[in-house]
Every structure is written in structure tokens, then in C-alpha cells.
Amino acid sequence: MTSALLYSMAGLALFAIGFFGVVVASHVMRKILALNVMGVGIFMFLIALAKRNPLVVDPLPHALVLTGIVIAVAGTALALNLMVRIHHMDQSSQEQSK
Amino acid sequence: MFNKLDIEYDGPAVDKSALSLIASVLVVGLLLAVTIKIVLSDKGHNTGLAPLITQNIELSGVTNPITAVLLNFRAYDTLLEIAVLLVVVLAILPTRDHHAPFFKRIEVSKQNLVLLALQRWITPAVVIFAGYLLWAGAHQPGGAFQAGALLAGASVLMFQSDTYQVNYTSFMARVLLVLSLVVFITIGTALIWFEGSLLTYPLAFSGLLILLIETCATVSITLALASLYSSFIASENISVTDHKHRTIK
């Protein structure tokens, strides 16, 4: 069992755990975090993939991961922003009703 | 499974509907089994594109293979990725305050000493290190995104106190936000004229052009990430009564 194999399995496990969280968690924050866990799982799988051959390191998956991280950051930021806006809207309407 | 979206904290943590629970456990189990089978059984393509990248690295203008992939071989992806970041900034930026100045320094009477010291000591070091990362990207791990993320981290530190304020909707900020995309597109299309194809760097200038694009990208990414952070802070400040969430300040 090589370390690359171990890492790719861990990546798969993270993906599965994340998916479970996305479906089962009901709070948006948890869903967003779970999506990020899923993403990290894929990134880990990709990085393990770069070292399948112990003698050669494939730089392409590394580059894909860097691109993927930036996109994940962007998606997370938008989701958090929407969540915070809904939260404030609820709060101000609650205050008005008081 | 997405029908219930809680925003408040006092809701139950788990979507209790049995259907989504069973379905997700099944899917997760299946997914794990199937993919682990792939990982174990299939040898796959053994080296990927590694030999090809090593062959062409001489022609890319940089010696770090990851930077070569990001900014030369697959530069088009990076260009679109910067666009993704910009999309989110656009979606989040407030639509007010167009005429306030870009940068403002306010004298605050009550200063937090620890914060002040951190700002004075750490920020310059971070800026220098970001510059080094940007430069080092050509031959070892580093580059625009790492440098931009570091600088954005420094800006988070700077804007903890209200001493420094940046107006992200001012004209200057907007120009800096789109700077990297503009430079990227301009260089890319100008090269159609000179070299006959989009984003085809001439060998002699490729290192220089990549550094130029990366520098602009660092500026834009810093500002983009900082504006994303400040948008959360700004919306926190809107509701003054909301003490539960004001853990940052």
C-alpha cells in the first residue's frame, strides 16, 4: 500500500462524508461547510493522483487544484453572503414585528 | 434535501426526513465502494501529462511546472477563473458610495494596543513575503494566488481597527479589481496579432509577460478577497443589535 493510495482513499472518504453532510444537514452553514469538505476530498484525490507513479510527479493536477480552490472560495463567499443577507432580513423583520 | 434551509442557529442540526437520510447513506456507501474499487483495481494512466510538461517547460518561460501549467499551458483556464472571482465580487459589492474616496485614514481616539502592534510589525513583513512569493512563483511553489491570499490576510489585519478604510466601489477600486482581467485579455489578444494565436507568448518575453500578468493578478486578487471579507464585516455592522454574531470585532 503506497501513500498515494492512502491519500486517494482519504480523499474519497472526505467526498463521501461531505456529500452526506450536504444532504442531511439542515443549516445552511453546515451545508456550505460540507460542500467545502467535498471539494477538499476531490482536491486530495487529485493530489494523490499526481503521485501515482513514485518516480514522476505530475504537475497538472496540482494546477487544477489551485484553480479549483479559487473557484471554491468564490462559491463559498457568494453562498455565505446570501446566507448573511437572509439572516439580516429575518432579524429586521422580527424586530419590526416586536 | 434542499427544501429545508435553516438560517437561524436554534433549528435542529439534522434534516430529520428519513428519505434523505436513507438515500444519502445508500449513495455514500455506493460511491465509496465503487470509487475505492477503481483506486485499487485500475492502474490507469501511469504518468498523466508529466512527460509532456517536462518536455515543454523550457519553452514556457518559467521553471516551476505548476506556474507553467497555470499561466502558460492552461492560461485560458486561469483567465476564466479570475472572471469567476470577479463575478462573486460583483454580486457582493454594495451598490452605494461611488464617490467616497478609495482610501481613508481616520484617527481613532481609543486604540487597541495589541492590534496596533500587530499591524505595525506583521503587516510590512507580510507584504514583503507576498512580494517574494510572487517573484518565487517562476521557479518554485508560489505565485499570484498565494501572494494575493497573503496580502488579503494582511488587509484583514489592517481593517480590524477602523483606522484604515477602503471604499471598494470607488472608481479606483473598480479599476484595480478588473485590472488583472483587462491585462490578461489585452496581452492575450495582442498576441493574436504578433504570434497568430491567443495567449501564445513569444519565447523571449514569456517570462516577463507571465510576471506582469501575475503582478496584476496579485493586486486584483488581494482587492477581491479583501472586498469579500469587508462585505461580511459591513453587513455585520448593519444590525447593531445582533450581539450573538459579533465575535470578530
Place this chain on the structure above:
Amino acid sequence: MNYLSSSLLLPAIVFLPLLAAIIAFIIGRNRLQGLINISFSLTQFLLVVLTTLLFLDEQTDQSERYVIGGWGAPLGIDLIVDGFSILMLALTGLLTLLITLYSASYFSDKYNASEKSLRFWPLWWFLISGLNALFMSADAFNIYVCLEIIGLSAAALVALQGNRAALQAALRYLLVGLLGSLFYLFAIAILYRSHGTLDLMQIAETASHSFPDKVAMILITIGLLLKIALFPLHFWLPPAHANAPTPVSAILSALVVKASLYILIKFWFDVLGEATTFGASQVLGALGGTGIIYGSWCAFRATQLKLLIAYSTVAQLGYIFLLFPLSEYSMGVSSFTGSASQAAVYFIVAHACAKAAMFLAAGNLILAQGNGEIAKLKGIAVREPLNVLVFAIAGISLIGLPPSAGFIAKWLLLTTAFESGQWWWVIVVITGGLLGAMYLFKVLSLAFSTDPAVVESPTAKSTAPVSSVPVSSVMTTVALILALITLALGLNAEFILNISNTVTEVNGI
């Protein structure tokens, strides 16, 4: 200077909207804003038309590859178009032009929406450039980046409306979209692992019936079905499409779901055709069929006009999924050829035009009426005859009555179903048509019903509710043009089939 070929224009089609987005962002609110955006959309339309003509003139299955950076696949990223993608590009160009015209009025000061326009225009152009980039990409990972541009900008556009329902719909749409893209990304990782390349055509060359390819195909299908909103994964679509601003609803229903569908068709028939099975395609067909019935039923029960149209999109997407079982019958070889694919292509075009027209007309009716309740539409035909006419024409096309594009699409679908001996799809298609007629005539009969109060005072504005605003003539005209295009496509079917015929000639992989 070498001769002009269609592939040389491809980067311009991506970069022009990007440039428009940057300019819209820099200038902010400006009196010339509308004019600048309209001229950009016009330029883009002309560029797309030129590309299409050049492509047709070349008489090839596929354009030459546009090699970005001079590296070529698998090291670099290539751009390429075939008959199907050029059709999607042309459709995008046309709808962009028309909906931009519409939006220039919709987001003007007249409707107190200039604040929103500040955010709308850059996001709009990013969305268009993402769509264009997607349709010409030949690289699996590049498609992922394009999907994210589309997904994020579409969610941000839905949130533009700013009320709680819109924000929640946008959040749900965004989360589902991100989940779908993650599945796609995972599949790409598996494909890269077993093929050592990200180029679609090189993957296709080495694709086989092997286990990893099958898993990748399953993951891609799940991920993209989430984004396409096929029943039972449709739950996010109706609120998102119903709560968005009108032009956004139109583009979401007409093109954004089709973008994911395009990728799915490409993978299913071109790239990983070897890995698909008859059973899987029957499952997709069954889901599509259920979607037709369920979507139509929900549309019938909807009380909001835009929600009705959104559910109708769920139903119409079901029809396109009948493509998957129907194209299987020819010798068990699945490739995107033959009359089933023609029917699907025609359906995509017909639905895009009709649904865009319908959403724009509905937006006009809602503006005139003051709210989106279907029950309040009683007698509106007297006040807004043109918009009701547009709604009716688009409805005719969606039901599939002659003479309209929808009729031809359904005709092609039915004949294919008979030819292939899969008669059970015929029942589904006909039931769907009847249900479609039910929910659309429900709206139309209300609109034409003679309300005594309205008939007695034919002067339009005196009876209009206080909250309503007169609909600008540009907005009505744009909707009317789209409806007329729907009719014209029904009378002149060869035009679309000619373009998609180049698809038919692509034989296998």
C-alpha cells in the same frame, strides 16, 4: 494573412462579452449605459452570425481546432465547434441581442430599477461569456470553469431581486449548482486518472466499456441532472426561475439549463458513448416522462404566473430527455445522430425561443397588472392585447400545435418513437401535450374572459390598478419578435435542421 475560418472567430465570441462586462462595471450608472450594452449585443450577434455562416460554408462536421497558446491538446486547451455547438452559439447570440434590448428598458429609471442595473449588466455579460465559452470548449476541466462562471453569475442574477424569496431561491440554486459541479469535477479526476488527458476528443478515442469510465459517466450524469433539474432533482428550479427578474428568468429557462444539457449530451453520445447502456437511457427517459407529467400537473396547480411557466420548463425538459432512450434503437450504437437527435435539437431551439417569449410576455403582464397572481389576470387581453397574443403563440408552441416550432419538434419526436417501436413514449408525449394545453388555456381563458367592468371602459389606463406601470413598447416588441421567430421556425423547419444536419453527419466516434 491567411483566409478567415470560423474557428478564428471563436475567442472573440468569448472575449467580447467579457469586455462588455468590464466596461459595464467600470462606467457604472451612466446615461449611455443602455446604448453601450445594446451595441455590444448587436456586435456579438453579428459576430456569431458571421461565424455560423462561415461554418456552414466550410461544410465540415467540425471546425478546425483553435489552439490557444500554440500548445495544442493535451497540453493546452483547444476550442472547437460542431453543428450542435454552433447552433447553441447562434441561439445564444440571438437571445442575448433580444433580451439585452428588453433589459435596457426593464432596468431603466422608468421602473425604478437603475440601482439593480448596476449589478445586472456586468453579471449578465459574464453569464453570456460563460455560455459562449462552454459551447466551444474542447477541454473537460475548462468546461468545469465555464459551468462555475454560469452557475455563480446565474445565482447572483436570481438574487438581484433582493426580496427574501429571491435570496432563498438563489441560495438553494447556488448550493445545488455547486454540488452538481463537484460531482462533475470528481468525474473529471477519474477520467484524467484513466486517460491521462483532459481533451474531450482524446478521452473519446480511448473511452471503453471499462469500469472507471462507467463510474465517471454516472457521476457526470448525476451532477448535470442536478443542474438541468430533471425530475426528481427539479425542486430548486421553480422558485429560482419564478423569483428572478424577468430577463433573467428568460435566459435561465431558455439557455442556462440547456448549457448543462449540452454537456450531458456531449458526454453521453460523443465522449463516453461507449460507457452508456440501454438500461440507463431507459431510466433517463422514464425520469423525463415522469417530469413531463409531474411538471405539467404542478404548472396546472400554480397560482403565480411565473411559477406556472417555471414548472412548464420542468415539463419541457422532460421531453428532451426522451432523446436518450429514442436514439438507442439504431443497432444499439449510441451516437448523437439520426432523427431522435434532430428532434432533441429542434426541441431545444423551439423551447428556448418560446419560453423566452413567454417569460418576457409574462413579465410585461405582471408589470401591467401589478402582481403575478394568475387569478388577477382576468380580462387583461383587453388592456394588453399584444402581450397576451405573445403568450398565446408561445403557449401554442409549448403545447405543440401547428404552425409552430414546438409542433415540428413534437412531430419529430413522435415519428422517432413510432419508428423505434418504443410506443410507450408516444402516450407520455400526448398526455404531456394535453396537460400542457390544460394549464396554458387556463391562463388564456382567464385573460380573454369578459369582465364587465373592463369591457365597459375600453380606455386601458383608467381600469389599470394603481400599482401598475405602462409597459414600454420596446419590451412588448421584443417579446413579439421572439414569438414570431417561434412561428417562423415552425413554418421553415429546414433552416434549423440544416445546421443540425452537420450534427447528423458526424458518424460515431
